Amino acid sequence: MDIFAEDRIQDIVAEHGAPVLMLSREIIRQQYQSLQKALPNVDIYYAIKAQPELAVLETLKELGSYFDVCTNLEIDLAKSANIAADQCMHTHPVKKDTDIQHALKNGINLFVFDTISELEKFIPYKDQVELVLRLGFRSKDAIVDLSRKFGAQPETGIALIDKANDLGLKVRGLSFHVGSQNLSPYIYTDAIHFCRHVFDECSKKGIHLDILDIGGGFPIAYTERVLDIDEFCGPINEHLADLFADHRIICEPGRYIAGPAMQLVTSVMGKAHRQHRNWYYLDDGLYGSYSGKVFDHADYPLHVLNARNNEEIPSVVAGPTCDSFDVIYDNILLPDLEVGDLLVSSAMGAYTSSTATDFNFFPKTQIIVID
Ligand SMILES: Cc1ncc(COP(=O)(O)O)c(C=O)c1O
Structure with missing residues (x-):
């Protein structure tokens, strides 16, 4: 039909x-399932900002999706859809203290940071929070650049994780967002490679990272054709299988789903x-x-x-x-x-x-x- x-x-x-605006829940389901098939070992955190309509959240919740939240109202929306706090991750690298408190009050304890200044905001909550460091990789193949404003310089990653360690803060892993509506998967594979290097260097120091978040950016057709999602994710999967077989892998798609x-x-x-x-x-x-x-x-x-x-x-x-x-x-x-x-x-x-x-x-x- x-x-x-x-x-x-x-x-x-x-x-x-x-x-x-006519919204189809069936297409939300199809998009979720085709991404799940294309990235079989990756947990999908839907980026609520792309389309925050309650019906979208409820449909994805039924399918077992996780959720990427960035603001207090996105947290409240997830809560109103009865999404469990442990299905959510706070991905905004820059927060007020009251934002951290709001997330914690609602049971969300996995956060992203990308600077020392942001890291220090977590000191009062060090026993409650787990952190993911966002690195910035800029892609010339992305229609929307998301690494100009956020993401630590990749070379500074190890020092930032050391700093977190010194402050007694638990870093679980790395994330990146190589830009939205990416036309090629190769910036993801380059980023995955670099992240492996950071994981290895941290491991030598006794810091064991176990989460890799490969962000969003998966493309859809507008007036131009794009790579089919299986083809797009093929090289990404190969790199994940070679380099991150025993880790928890996360992605944060918005556009592709909605x-x-x-x-x-x-x-x-x-x-x-x-x-x-x-x-x-x-x-x-x-x-x-x-x-x-x-x-x-x-x-x-x-x-x-x-x-x-x-x-x-x-x-x-x-x-x-x-x-x-x-x-x-x-x-x-x-x-x-x-x-x-x-x-x-x-x-x-x-x-x-x-x-x-x-x-x-x-x-x-x-x-x-x-x-
Ligand atoms: C942190 C973060 N995650 C995920 C997304 C979703 O990206 P996309 O819609 O390209 O999949 C965005 C988009 O702005 C973002 O900023």
């Missing part, structure tokens, strides 16, 4: 109106002819569900629902707010559209509604669970 079949979408809009599970339907609110092109004003835009075009550098496929004619001409598609910046597609081929026509964007599950604003008081688009 096509979960997002056109006549089904039509029915959903008839019932709920537009704009609407991205394909949601599609957006918008309607044409208005049209104009400007600068020799057709302009269409949609009821969702860059300040809303398409915010991922700005923050996440994603380019979502767009098609017309039940298009009446096939002749396509270069057009401009804009969002509803009063800002001229709110242009979603500057030059896209579309047939002639009328007010009320519906357009659909796919792969809208990750970093879309979670980064949307209600600027101009255009409310955030409703999310409807469709299965």
Whole structure:
């Protein structure tokens, strides 16, 4: 069955109106299971930030997923989905003391750090916390860089673990996030290699690390094809089997799990002819569900629902707010559209509604669970 079949979408809009984000639990399940198959010896910690909808958390909980939480409200959300504290890891490298306290109060005791200053914040809680040191590996193949702002220089890793040891803090292992929407697996394999070196050097000093967290970053198709997940994870698995066979391996996917599970339907609110092109004003835009075009550098496929004619001409598609910046597609081929026509964007599950604003008081688009 096509979960997002056109006549089904039509029915959903008839019932709920537009704009609407349609969320499929079945696709969440399929994505989780295909990643589990592609990384068979790796525990999946879903990165809640990508799509924090309760239905996503509940669906993943049923499948036995773990969760990556970064903030107090993400912790509260996990709690409201009855997710056990020992299924969660706190992955934000920079925290206030009150954030550490909130996590501990809720039973979460596995934390990430990447500087001495962050390490020192754990001194008052040294008997309760276990730590993972995040190293930064920058990837030229990632669409979103996540190592500019976080992650210790890899060469400083051993010294940081020594420091933790001197302070009486327990470091369980290493983590990295080589960037989101990675187009190649080889930065992961390079990082895994380097981590093995750190594990070995620590071992020589009597510090035995047992967790390796390979982060998120697994790619999905937007307007361009990407490697199939089995192909993508193949070299990663080989390196893990060779170098980390007896360790606990963790990953923190967000996009791969949630991205394909949601599609957006918008309607044409208005049209104009400007600068020799057709302009269409949609009821969702860059300040809303398409915010991922700005923050996440994603380019979502767009098609017309039940298009009446096939002749396509270069057009401009804009969002509803009063800002001229709110242009979603500057030059896209579309047939002639009328007010009320519906357009659909796919792969809208990750970093879309979670980064949307209600600027101009255009409310955030409703999310409807469709299965
Ligand atoms: C610490 C951390 N873990 C996991 C993720 C999820 O990454 P992705 O959606 O690329 O899988 C992110 C994304 O920002 C992150 O910052």
